[in-house]
Amino acid sequence: MEFLENKSILITGATGFLAKILVEKILRVQPNVKKLYLLLRADDEIIAKKRFYNEVIEKDLFQVLKKKYGADLNTLISEKICLVPGEISFPQMGLKDSIWNTMIKNEVEIIINLAATTNFNERYDVSLGTNTLGAKHVVNFAKQCSNLKLLVHVSTAYVSGEREGLIMETPHKLGESLNGNKGLDIEGEQMVVEEKLKQLKESGATNETITLAMKDLGLERSKLYGWPNTYVFTKAMGEMIIGDLKDDLPLIIIRPTIVTSTYKEPFSGWVEGVRTIDSLIVGYAKGKLTCFVAGINSIIDLIPADMVVNTIIMAMKVHKFQPSNQTIYHVGSSTRNSMKHIDFQRFNYQYFTKKPLIDRDGNAIKVGKVTIFNNMTNFRRYIAIRYLIFLKGLEIANMAFCHSFQDKYINMKRKFNLVMRLIELYRPYLFFNAIFDDTNTERLRKDIQNKDTKEALFMDPKDINWEDYFLNVHIPGLVKHVIK
Secondary structure, three states: OHHHOOOEEEEEOOOOHHHHHHHHHHHHHOOOOOEEEEEEEOOOHHHHHHHHHHHHHOOHHHHHHHHHHHHHHHHHHHHHEEEEEEOOOOHHHHOOOOOHHHHHHHHOOEEEEOOOOOOOOOOHHHHHHHHHHHHHHHHHHHOOOOOOOEEEEEOOHHHHOOOOEEEOOOOOOOOOOOOOOOOOOHHHHHHHHHHHHHHHHHOOOOHHHHHHHHHHHHHHHHHHOOOOOHHHHHHHHHHHHHHHHOOOOOEEEEEEOEEEOOOOOOOOOOOOOOOOOHHHHHHHHOOOOOEEEOOOOOEOOEEEHHHHHHHHHHHHHHHHHOOOOEEEEEEOOOOOOOOEHHHHHHHHHHHHHHOOOEOOOOOEOOOOOOEEEOOHHHHHHHHHHHHHHHHHHHHHHHHHOOOOOHHHHHHHHHHHHHHHHHHHHHHHHHOOOEEEOOHHHHHHHHHOOOHHHHHHOOOOHHHOOHHHHHHHHHHHHHHHHHHO
């Protein structure tokens, strides 16, 4: 951890899940870091400070740090942390007229870009602004930092789209689509968004209509070029633009797979919000998930959040001694210690049959084994018989009885459409048939020779017993910190 000593580091997306864990780790293991500049979406420093304390410091994640430093924690924070109000989707990250602009450009040695919107169903204008143009603004800002040694960009392994087989740690070239379609141009995508928004506003569309139209546009543009959803499409374009604009700037790209709760540090099982697979766990635990669609033998590639953070730190340290112009690191488990969807279902069943959730009336919520559909054809047939026939009958009855069931029909149709949309969004990951090569990441692991360093920077997924992790770490953590 000596590498972090006396370093000035800018971290974007500072209220995000991984960023919190990274900040906590640095403060806990290397309090002699020089400065952590934390970029938060805020109009001024008062709002930034409020967000930082409410959304970061007050979280359970920081209880170990609070216990370690006690009343001195506030002193440590005031000495080491600078809260920078800004907005990554703006040029210069919103710092053009900020008092922080010159200071950061003169002092910062490392920039870690963790800012992202990870919503698969996000508005295209929002996702493009943060994940793609945000990356552009970060790299342009980084090139103006006179003392900068390294830019770290955190992406996602799923920029690979729906490709099968072994996915290598290779860059995405600007304008290169996954399906061979020509014409992918980031400035062109901006123009598409601006034109669509202009049309919607001129037609007097409501905010709800605009939001839905922007979500649909994101899916449409993503699929046009071979990506399954707006999130991974805009993250892929973010990688492209950083790679194209960086010039001689040293760059590390971290590509995690599905990030889950902490494995060890600062304690096991910390998680925030309902993340990706957690929506399935919560739905099952509450008795609302009676069927599931997934390739039984398809791999579900998971990696605990603290292992991702340790990889970021180790990659930065190795870069100091083995500098390169650009290195990509896949951070996942599919190559070294894969887990399958059938295991995921079994772990949920084992846990909640023994430790069921309690409903509002104080009764245990009973769960059973879910019906698993191994392909979309069987699932759609089931949905048609189980729900569509009833929905069609309700529609006819509603018309026959002078729209007496209008509210019920609209509500059920809305819920049905939402579920089917979510299924379609997550389908590529439910039938995922690829593994992520992690040759570069494995080199990092092999570089750790010292026993104490291995303890401090554990990052090998082979050490994980998935059954133990789910039954004793992840699901209990989800129940404690999220479901409650």
